Amino acid sequence: MSENRAPDTVRKTAADGVGGVERTQLQMITRRFLRHRPAMISLALLIVIVLFAFVGPYLWTWDHLVHREVPPSVPPNADHPLGTTTAGNDVLGQLMRGAQQTLKVAFTVSVLGTVVGSLWGATAGYYGGRVDSLMMRVVDVFMIVPLLVMVAAIAGSVRGGTTWWAVALIIAAFSWAQIARVVRGVVLSLREQEFVEAARAAGASPGWIIVRHLLPNAAGPIIVAATLLVAVAILLEAGMSFLSFGIQLPDISLGQMIGDARTAASTRPWLFYPPGVLLVIICLTINFIGDGLRDALDPRQTMERR
Amino acid sequence: MLVYTVRRVLGAIPVLLLASVLTFVLIDLSGDPLADLRVMQPPPDPEVIQLQSERLYLDRSMPERYWLWMTGVGGNGDIGLLQGKFGPSTQSATYDIGANIAERLGVTLRLVGAAMVFALGLAILTGVVSAMRQYSKLDYTLTFVGFLALAMPTFWFAGIVQQAGVSFNELVGTQFFATVGDGTYQAQGLSPWGRFTNALAYMTLPTIVLMLTSFASWSRYQRTSMLEVLNSDYVRLARAKGLPNRVVVRRHALRTALIPLTTVVAVGMAAIIDGTVLTERVFQWRGLGEFFIQAVTANDSFALMAWLMLSGTTVILANLIADLLYGVLDPRIRYE
Numbered sequence: 001m002s003e004n005r006a007p008d009t010v011r012k013t014a015a016d017g018v019g020g021v022e023r024t025q026l027q028m029i030t031r032r033f034l035r036h037r038p039a040m041i042s043l044a045l046l047i048v049i050v051l052f053a054f055v056g057p058y059l060w061t062w063d064h065l066v067h068r069e070v071p072p073s074v075p076p077n078a079d080h081p082l083g084t085t086t087a088g089n090d091v092l093g094q095l096m097r098g099a100q101q102t103l104k105v106a107f108t109v110s111v112l113g114t115v116v117g118s119l120w121g122a123t124a125g126y127y128g129g130r131v132d133s134l135m136m137r138v139v140d141v142f143m144i145v146p147l148l149v150m151v152a153a154i155a156g157s158v159r160g161g162t163t164w165w166a167v168a169l170i171i172a173a174f175s176w177a178q179i180a181r182v183v184r185g186v187v188l189s190l191r192e193q194e195f196v197e198a199a200r201a202a203g204a205s206p207g208w209i210i211v212r213h214l215l216p217n218a219a220g221p222i223i224v225a226a227t228l229l230v231a232v233a234i235l236l237e238a239g240m241s242f243l244s245f246g247i248q249l250p251d252i253s254l255g256q257m258i259g260d261a262r263t264a265a266s267t268r269p270w271l272f273y274p275p276g277v278l279l280v281i282i283c284l285t286i287n288f289i290g291d292g293l294r295d296a297l298d299p300r301q302t303m304e305r306r
Numbered sequence: 307m308l309v310y311t312v313r314r315v316l317g318a319i320p321v322l323l324l325a326s327v328l329t330f331v332l333i334d335l336s337g338d339p340l341a342d343l344r345v346m347q348p349p350p351d352p353e354v355i356q357l358q359s360e361r362l363y364l365d366r367s368m369p370e371r372y373w374l375w376m377t378g379v380g381g382n383g384d385i386g387l388l389q390g391k392f393g394p395s396t397q398s399a400t401y402d403i404g405a406n407i408a409e410r411l412g413v414t415l416r417l418v419g420a421a422m423v424f425a426l427g428l429a430i431l432t433g434v435v436s437a438m439r440q441y442s443k444l445d446y447t448l449t450f451v452g453f454l455a456l457a458m459p460t461f462w463f464a465g466i467v468q469q470a471g472v473s474f475n476e477l478v479g480t481q482f483f484a485t486v487g488d489g490t491y492q493a494q495g496l497s498p499w500g501r502f503t504n505a506l507a508y509m510t511l512p513t514i515v516l517m518l519t520s521f522a523s524w525s526r527y528q529r530t531s532m533l534e535v536l537n538s539d540y541v542r543l544a545r546a547k548g549l550p551n552r553v554v555v556r557r558h559a560l561r562t563a564l565i566p567l568t569t570v571v572a573v574g575m576a577a578i579i580d581g582t583v584l585t586e587r588v589f590q591w592r593g594l595g596e597f598f599i600q601a602v603t604a605n606d607s608f609a610l611m612a613w614l615m616l617s618g619t620t621v622i623l624a625n626l627i628a629d630l631l632y633g634v635l636d637p638r639i640r641y642e
Contacts, residue, residue, distance in 0.1 A: 137320065137321065137324065138324070140321060141321060141324050141325050141328060143573075143576075144321075144325070144576055144618065144621040144622060144625065145325075145576065145618065145621075146576040146577070146579040146580045146617055146621070147576065147580065148580035148583065148584075149579060149580055149583055149598065149613075149614070149617065150332075150614070152583075152598075152602060153332075153333065153336075153598075153602055153610055153614065154332060154333075154336045156337075156602035156603065157333065157336040157337025157602065157605060157607075157610075231457070235459055238459045238461075238462075239459065239460070239461065239580065239584060242459070242461045242584065242587075243583070243584070243587065243599060243602075245602060255459065255461075258459070258461060258462050258465065259461070262461075262465055262588065266469055266472060266473075272465060275462075276459065276462035276465075276466075279459055279462065280454070280457050280458055280459070280462075283456075283457035283458075284453060284454065284457040287453060287456065287457060288453075
């Protein structure tokens with residue numbers, strides 16, 4: 001494809017010699033990921049759940065709110081496939097909305113946490129020395145904090161109702177440290193390589209080197225860590241909501257649904273089991289996708305988690 | 307070794323200080339301890355609010371409050387972490403934060419201790435078995451169970467376990483599993499045997515709940531570390547010498563494979579503290595988890611900060627102990 005780049009041509013002939021097909025890095029990664037069966041099944045399942053959560057509310061008759069037309073406390077039937085709550089909510093409608101809020105929080109946390117964590121970790125790793133040890137001390141503190149307790153304490157203190165993005169902001173503020181640690185580790189080895197030295201010699205500023213040279217090369221570990229952060233965020237949000245310090249009524253999240261149905265597990269099981277099962281499935285699929293991505297992006301690493 | 311120990315202990319102090327600053331600033335900024343008083347109907351006398359804010363030191367500046375909270379110098383004698391006083395509470399003028407924590411500590415420690423011991427034992431067992439039968443059906447099953455456990459919200463699992471306990475009681479026609487309360491009150495005045503069965507009745511289900519997450523992640527680590535050791539040269543040598551498999555696994559491989567677990571367990575402390583709050587909530591224990599929820603609900607900043615500092619110190623101490631233990635257990639590590 002390019003005549004002026006010698007390494008490519010060499011690789012091509014070598015590959016042709018054994019009858020292979022030349023693939024770019026991205027193609028190889030995609031291929032490895034596509035072959036990872038648990039990850040592919042999980043991805044399909046997650047797409048279905050996302051559609052259920054975001055498109056479902058437009059198709060289904062009832063939303064998550066209390067309606068006078070909804071009979072209270074009815075077990076699953078034709079009109080209400082998952083039954084209704086004591087107050088008069090349609091559980092299917094609640095489940096869609098709950099999953100939607102949960103996913104919105106989780107993905108926002110993942111994006112925010114990844115951006116903050118990557119920049120923090122890359123800066124620490126790039127500068128090294130004093131800056132590094134000071135910045136990583138802060139990370140250490142965030143790593144030892146019992147996350148759920150901390151976010152619950154903050155969210156519970158904020159009065160006047162927490163919206164989903166406030167919940168996301170609070171969770172993100174405490175869960176970026178893991179990403180920072182991963183990125184710093186990668187950057188520590190990257191910064192010794194020639195291309196960074198070349199960039200520096202060409203007069204690139206530290207900010208430019210971090211954003212344009214170091215972070216793109218750390219993309220693999222970052223993507224994996226970001227995926228796993230989604231699962232962490234989901235469990236944190238659920239825990240917060242369960243302690244009633246998360247998203248507030250009349251809005252709903254899956255954790256809150258479980259919390260409300262806690263004492264009704266035997267008398268009205270249709271309230272207790274669906275949100276829990278959905279939560280477990282979402283977390284499972286995301287963890288499997290994370291594993292698939294890890295295997296695809298970095299085949300040297302094992303199935304070791306975190 | 308002694309020099310290293312001292313250095314590590316001293317190194318923990320700045321981390322603790324940083325944690326205290328963070329805790330203070332975050333809690334101080336996020337909530338208003340007098341929020342409930344201000345919105346009360348009918349509105350209270352401005353003088354009452356004034357008195358309350360003086361009692362809670364809210365009339366001082368933030369740096370001053372932090373100084374007060376840490377040292378107690380210049381306060382009313384009820385504040386100062388370094389003097390072992392946790393500050394005034396919003397819940398009532400007589401609510402003693404320190405005494406309350408002390409009272410509940412035993413309840414929570416009982417649960418945490420039992421869960422950690424069983425989680426660790428089971429994690430080592432399944433991790434080793436998984437590693438020795440790598441890629442067998444058993445290994446895959448255990449791996450999947452681990453995945454499932456890590457994806458399971460603690461409180462939902464707690465609800466299921468609680469429900470299972472109730473069903474078991476109904477099925478067998480006993481009252482064996484107690485699904486509500488911590489059993490401290492019920493244990494009063496019982497014989498040692500009675501106390502044991504009482505503890506068994508009250509603790510079994512919550513312990514199962516609390517150990518699940520830790521068990522899952524520790525067993526994954528144990529499997530990895532055991533696999534690594536089993537594939538190492540010295541184990542191959544031990545096998546080549548003709549040692550029986552049992553001896554190789556127990557004497558040579560397992561001992562080395564246990565070392566990394568110390569760090570993993572220490573890091574897992576934070577997750578256990580999270581789990582305690584949720585588990586105590588479901589089983590309605592009057593432990594530190596309930597104390598925490600009460601403190602958040604009542605906007606009780608000093609109680610909340612005391613709680614957060616206590617848990618932070620626990621995690622930092624656990625990590626410190628793990629680091630030091632690591633040096634004792636692993637002879638390859640030299641500090642000189």
